[in-house]
Amino acid sequence: MYDKYSKKAEEFISHEEVLSTLKYADDNKDNIELINSFLDKARPVRSNNEVHCSGLTHKEASVILASNDESVWERVFNLAKEIKDAFYGNRIVIFAPLYLSNYCVNGCVYCPYHAKNKHIPRKKLTQEEVKAEVIALQDMGHKRLAIEAGEDPVHNPIEYILECIKTIYSIKHKNGEIRRVNVNIAATTVENYRKLKEAGIGTYILFQETYHKESYEKLHPTGPKHDYAYHTEAMDRAMEGGIDDVGLGVLFGLERYRYEFAALLMHAEHLEAACGVGPHTISVPRIKRADDIDPNVFDNGIDDETFARIVALTRIAVPYTGIIISTRESQAVREKVLPLGVSQISGASRTSVGGYAEKERPVDTEQFNVSDQRTLDEVVQWLMNMGYIPSFCTACYGVGRTGDRFMDICKTGQIQNCCTPNALITLKEFLEDYASPKTKELGERIIKEKITEVKNKNFNNIISEVEHGKRGIRF
Numbered sequence: 001m002y003d004k005y006s007k008k009a010e011e012f013i014s015h016e017e018v019l020s021t022l023k024y025a026d027d028n029k030d031n032i033e034l035i036n037s038f039l040d041k042a043r044p045v046r047s048n049n050e051v052h053c054s055g056l057t058h059k060e061a062s063v064i065l066a067s068n069d070e071s072v073w074e075r076v077f078n079l080a081k082e083i084k085d086a087f088y089g090n091r092i093v094i095f096a097p098l099y100l101s102n103y104c105v106n107g108c109v110y111c112p113y114h115a116k117n118k119h120i121p122r123k124k125l126t127q128e129e130v131k132a133e134v135i136a137l138q139d140m141g142h143k144r145l146a147i148e149a150g151e152d153p154v155h156n157p158i159e160y161i162l163e164c165i166k167t168i169y170s171i172k173h174k175n176g177e178i179r180r181v182n183v184n185i186a187a188t189t190v191e192n193y194r195k196l197k198e199a200g201i202g203t204y205i206l207f208q209e210t211y212h213k214e215s216y217e218k219l220h221p222t223g224p225k226h227d228y229a230y231h232t233e234a235m236d237r238a239m240e241g242g243i244d245d246v247g248l249g250v251l252f253g254l255e256r257y258r259y260e261f262a263a264l265l266m267h268a269e270h271l272e273a274a275c276g277v278g279p280h281t282i283s284v285p286r287i288k289r290a291d292d293i294d295p296n297v298f299d300n301g302i303d304d305e306t307f308a309r310i311v312a313l314t315r316i317a318v319p320y321t322g323i324i325i326s327t328r329e330s331q332a333v334r335e336k337v338l339p340l341g342v343s344q345i346s347g348a349s350r351t352s353v354g355g356y357a358e359k360e361r362p363v364d365t366e367q368f369n370v371s372d373q374r375t376l377d378e379v380v381q382w383l384m385n386m387g388y389i390p391s392f393c394t395a396c397y398g399v400g401r402t403g404d405r406f407m408d409i410c411k412t413g414q415i416q417n418c419c420t421p422n423a424l425i426t427l428k429e430f431l432e433d434y435a436s437p438k439t440k441e442l443g444e445r446i447i448k449e450k451i452t453e454v455k456n457k458n459f460n461n462i463i464s465e466v467e468h469g470k471r472g473i474r475f
């Protein structure tokens with residue numbers, strides 16, 4: 001039976017509820033009056049310098065996703081832009097993944113690190129190698145990382161992950177530092193989540209891959225990840241272990257996208273109902289080519305237009321949750337979806353173990369082929385040319401603005417009063433320390449223009465302090 005308060009995976013992601021949602025969506029997909037009433041309800045409401053959004057339920061959003069009416073989609077895209085603007089403004093936060101180890105005991109059929117792949121070189125970074133990777137990332141200008149590792153209790157036990165986090169935070173090369181380490185490792189115990197929290201991680205990210213239990217079990221034929229309930233209930237355990245920022249995601253292409261979308265929103269509703277705080281981020285990866293993986297063998301791939309619709313509807317359904325797009329997507333696709341609600345992107349990523357310290361991009365241990373291969377300087381310049389403020393901000397984590405404390409500020413639209421100045425401060429740091437002359441020139445112009453939007457009277461002085469070498473100022 002469907003119960004969003006339940007702690008059991010099969011109850012908060014009830015298969016019957018998803019099927020009945022999809023039926024309700026099919027029955028109502030041409031009911032423009034109903035769809036318009038959902039979109040009206042989801043519009044931002046402004047009062048007393050605050051802005052609120054009601055979002056959409058999984059049922060409402062599923063009806064809209066089933067629509068093929070062009071006028072509906074025009075409305076959806078415009079509303080997504082309006083909501084993105086109201087809560088996130090035009091800043092885009094940049095991060096990079098850091099692959100620690102590709103040893104893995106699982107059998108995920110869509111990932112080249114699966115245990116049966118005997119020809120892919122297996123690699124696990126030593127602490128010296130972690131250091132070299134972090135220096136290379138800092139020298140590009142990165143401040144925020146997402147660490148990735150396969151599941152392997154012998155090669156990658158929690159102690160190894162904790163040691164790597166400690167190493168990452170300890171390195172200060174020139175003016176560089178990593179200020180936030182997000183963690184993307186396999187589902188684990190409450191005790192291990194507690195250890196990660198104590199190690200000072202930002203968000204714990206775990207992709208569900210697919211919410212469809214039967215498909216999930218087929219796609220994960222061997223290894224501990226085969227256990228659907230243990231995997232799906234991971235975020236509840238993470239919250240129990242004190243991690244209040246968690247990141248959801250499905251791998252689009254494995255199952256029918258409408259099923260995944262409804263279930264993803266049900267997962268978000270469950271976390272809000274049962275844990276008191278919804279997901280901090282949602283990632284929307286699509287399956288890509290890799291070592292022994294051919295994306296064409298999965299017959300649920302989605303085209304770019306459907307992908308854009310999913311991003312826009314996610315923005316409207318969960319207005320307070322960040323949306324992440326990685327370098328799995330090309331520059332062109334990223335340009336298409338950025339205005340529809342994306343708040344974070346990865347840049348200059350290398351998805352191989354030890355990839356950043358190498359001069360040339362190594363591909364032998366890549367988890368997936370990177371579509372967008374530009375340098376960080378190019379990504380920063382590109383964002384500014386499109387009117388965005390590239391941000392390396394990690395302030396919320398630094399000042400303890402996480403979980404419900406973050407949501408309280410975000411839900412009134414007040415977070416923008418922090419995001420915009422922090423974006424400008426961290427952009428200024430980037431311009432001073434890492435940018436090419438052309439990027440610096442463009443960035444200085446943007447800072448000059450945007451500085452007037454910051455209410456703090458002292459802000460000019462703060463920017464000038466950054467120019468004179470001060471680092472780490474934050475709101």
Ligand code: SF4
Pocket residue numbers: 104105106107108111112113114115149150151186225
């Ligand atoms: S997706 Fe993760 S768990 Fe599965 S094979 Fe790849 S690294 Fe291992």
Ligand code: SF4
Pocket residue numbers: 093391393394395396397415418419422
């Ligand atoms: S102020 Fe908080 S929400 Fe805004 S960009 Fe920085 S870390 Fe993110």
